[in-house]
Amino acid sequence: MRTELRNVSKVYHFDGRADHHDVQALASLSLTIAEGELACIVGPSGCGKSTILNLVAGLERPTTGEVLFGDAPVAGPGPDRVLVFQAYTLFPWLTARENIEFGLRSLRLPADERRRRVDRELARVGLNGFARAYPHELSGGMQQRVAIARALTMEPRALLMDEPFAALDAQTRNLMQEDLLTALGREPKTMIFVTHSVDEALFLADTVTVLSARPARMLDHIRIDLPRPRKRTSRDLNELRERILAQLAEQVRLAERGNVPWGS
Amino acid sequence: MGLLADTRKGDTASTPDAPSPRVVRSVARLLRLESSDVRRNAVSAASVIVLLVIWQIIADLRLFEQTLFPEPRGIVQSYHYWWANGGLATGLSISLRRMVMAYALSLAIGIPIGMLIGRFPLADWTLGTVVRLLQPIPGIAWVPLAVVWFTSVSESAKIFIVITGGVFPVLVSTSAGVRTVPPAYLRVARTLGVRGLGLFTWVVFPATIPSIVAGMRISWAFCWRSLMAAEIVLAARTGPGQEGLGGLIAVARQLDQINTAGMVMVTLAAVGLLIDGLVFHAVERRIRRRRGLTE
Ligand SMILES: Nc1ncnc2c1ncn2[C@@H]1O[C@H](COP(=O)(O)OP(=O)(O)OP(=O)(O)O)[C@@H](O)[C@H]1O
Ligand SMILES: [Mg+2]
Numbered sequence: 001m002r003t004e005l006r007n008v009s010k011v012y013h014f015d016g017r018a019d020h021h022d023v024q025a026l027a028s029l030s031l032t033i034a035e036g037e038l039a040c041i042v043g044p045s046g047c048g049k050s051t052i053l054n055l056v057a058g059l060e061r062p063t064t065g066e067v068l069f070g071d072a073p074v075a076g077p078g079p080d081r082v083l084v085f086q087a088y089t090l091f092p093w094l095t096a097r098e099n100i101e102f103g104l105r106s107l108r109l110p111a112d113e114r115r116r117r118v119d120r121e122l123a124r125v126g127l128n129g130f131a132r133a134y135p136h137e138l139s140g141g142m143q144q145r146v147a148i149a150r151a152l153t154m155e156p157r158a159l160l161m162d163e164p165f166a167a168l169d170a171q172t173r174n175l176m177q178e179d180l181l182t183a184l185g186r187e188p189k190t191m192i193f194v195t196h197s198v199d200e201a202l203f204l205a206d207t208v209t210v211l212s213a214r215p216a217r218m219l220d221h222i223r224i225d226l227p228r229p230r231k232r233t234s235r236d237l238n239e240l241r242e243r244i245l246a247q248l249a250e251q252v253r254l255a256e257r258g259n260v261p262w263g264s
Numbered sequence: 265m266g267l268l269a270d271t272r273k274g275d276t277a278s279t280p281d282a283p284s285p286r287v288v289r290s291v292a293r294l295l296r297l298e299s300s301d302v303r304r305n306a307v308s309a310a311s312v313i314v315l316l317v318i319w320q321i322i323a324d325l326r327l328f329e330q331t332l333f334p335e336p337r338g339i340v341q342s343y344h345y346w347w348a349n350g351g352l353a354t355g356l357s358i359s360l361r362r363m364v365m366a367y368a369l370s371l372a373i374g375i376p377i378g379m380l381i382g383r384f385p386l387a388d389w390t391l392g393t394v395v396r397l398l399q400p401i402p403g404i405a406w407v408p409l410a411v412v413w414f415t416s417v418s419e420s421a422k423i424f425i426v427i428t429g430g431v432f433p434v435l436v437s438t439s440a441g442v443r444t445v446p447p448a449y450l451r452v453a454r455t456l457g458v459r460g461l462g463l464f465t466w467v468v469f470p471a472t473i474p475s476i477v478a479g480m481r482i483s484w485a486f487c488w489r490s491l492m493a494a495e496i497v498l499a500a501r502t503g504p505g506q507e508g509l510g511g512l513i514a515v516a517r518q519l520d521q522i523n524t525a526g527m528v529m530v531t532l533a534a535v536g537l538l539i540d541g542l543v544f545h546a547v548e549r550r551i552r553r554r555r556g557l558t559e
């Protein structure tokens with residue numbers, strides 16, 4: 001399924017506050033992600049990356065413009081586009097298994113099909129032995145594995161990842177990236193992966209989209225055709241890394257000088 | 265030879281005047297009061313005993329007239345008396361039956377209304393306003409209305425009064441809990457395709473359970489208070505214990521049996537402590553453990 005943002009802008013209103021002002025998170029942004037593509041989006045903090053995912057997930061509505069999934073405009077959340085959040089968002093009253101099974105209740109599947117899917121996802125993220133553990137008994141990395149399994153068990157057409165590994169240490173993060181690619185290796189799935197980390201984007205992506213400071217504009221769109229698994233320090237990736245880091249640094253510098261308006 | 269033996273003794277620290285490290289350690293552990301439950305309960309029990317002894321000593325000083333000041337020994341005699349004629353057992357069982365009934369109704373009314381008020385602004389502005397108006401009225405102030413509506417000898421009148429005391433804490437606690445459900449949980453559920461009533465039953469309700477249990481705990485205590493008020497004021501039937509524990513207090517007042525009043529008060533405290541400790545404390549701890557809210 002193709003995902004497309006057409007001239008999308010998004011304004012957040014802070015109502016009910018004395019110093020209320022509106023925030024323009026996106027201004028007329030257009031972006032297309034092809035079917036089966038692993039698209040990474042990088043950009044300075046607060047530029048509107050999460051907003052993009054929330055729009056595609058149907059949790060937010062665009063102020064103007066259109067968000068399309070396939071050929072139809074996104075009308076609301078749906079199990080065909082599942083969002084994985086940055087912070088740990090497992091339900092603390094459910095075990096790992098019950099968390100993974102959570103969304104299946106809304107699909108009204110028979111019990112044995114539910115069990116089959118949950119077992120499959122537990123195995124896929126390597127948590128067979130922790131099915132009965134409660135979230136607080138799991139490490140941060142394990143919790144994010146459960147969150148990813150909880151999304152995959154819905155068999156969505158697109159997986160939307162909002163900095164899912166941001167809270168993990170560097171080694172765990174690398175491992176999770178490798179595992180994610182292995183886990184998905186056999187079924188190419190559309191994935192929109194937002195990250196702060198240029199390294200992460202270069203390691204994972206088919207395409208990297210670089211966004212400007214808020215309101216986000218597309219600064220660069222890079223297709224990476226290198227085979228996986230990639231060597232993180234290969235010459236090609238190093239060159240791309242320098243290019244993207246320079247673009248991002250420029251954005252931060254502009255923002256510091258006040259050339260980029262922070263409220264409009 | 266002797267020197268050698270002595271040294272060995274000293275090493276293993278088994279002489280009576282040099283306590284073994286293990287004893288030292290366990291004494292040290294006993295003195296660190298914060299740890300185990302056993303120790304905590306032992307210290308609590310000891311403090312109650314000390315209280316009783318001081319109480320008896322003051323009573324024995326005869327500073328007050330005996331008929332005005334209940335004393336432990338007299339209360340024990342009252343227990344004998346009311347146990348023998350069955351009044352205590354009857355009173356306790358009648359009061360507990362009313363409690364269970366009124367408490368269950370309080371929860372059945374309070375929890376759903378609390379959830380509605382917490383979740384929907386419109387319910388808050390309407391129902392919530394009514395709740396905020398009625399909440400400050402103590403159970404005892406409802407007595408005249410209860411008498412007219414249900415007649416004073418009826419069970420319904422007393423149960424109604426207990427509900428007026430018990431319904432609000434759990435209601436308010438529930439609505440506060442619903443308001444503080446992390447929005448992230450709702451977003452997760454929605455992106456997983458859960459909508460409408462499912463959000464309520466699978467996310468809002470389980471997320472609110474700790475607040476509901478905290479409210480249930482307070483409601484239980486409030487039900488006891490209102491029940492005593494109702495039973496004392498509306499004591500109608502005669503016969504030992506026929507009007508519940510509150511009825512016994514009413515009898516004690518009429519007959520100037522100050523120790524009977526003391527006995528009922530001790531009983532109330534004991535039952536309250538027992539239920540709170542055995543049921544609520546245990547349930548709360550279990551929930552906290554499971555959700556990783558303990559240290
Ligand atoms: N629900 C909201 N209400 C009001 N303002 C919001 C809301 N969500 C986001 N914003 C604002 O919109 C802008 C973009 O937010 P967004 O979360 O999309 O940024 P981001 O690129 O994901 O940032 P980060 O990298 O720090 O996660 C920010 O200035 C933020 O303050
Ligand atoms: Mg974000």
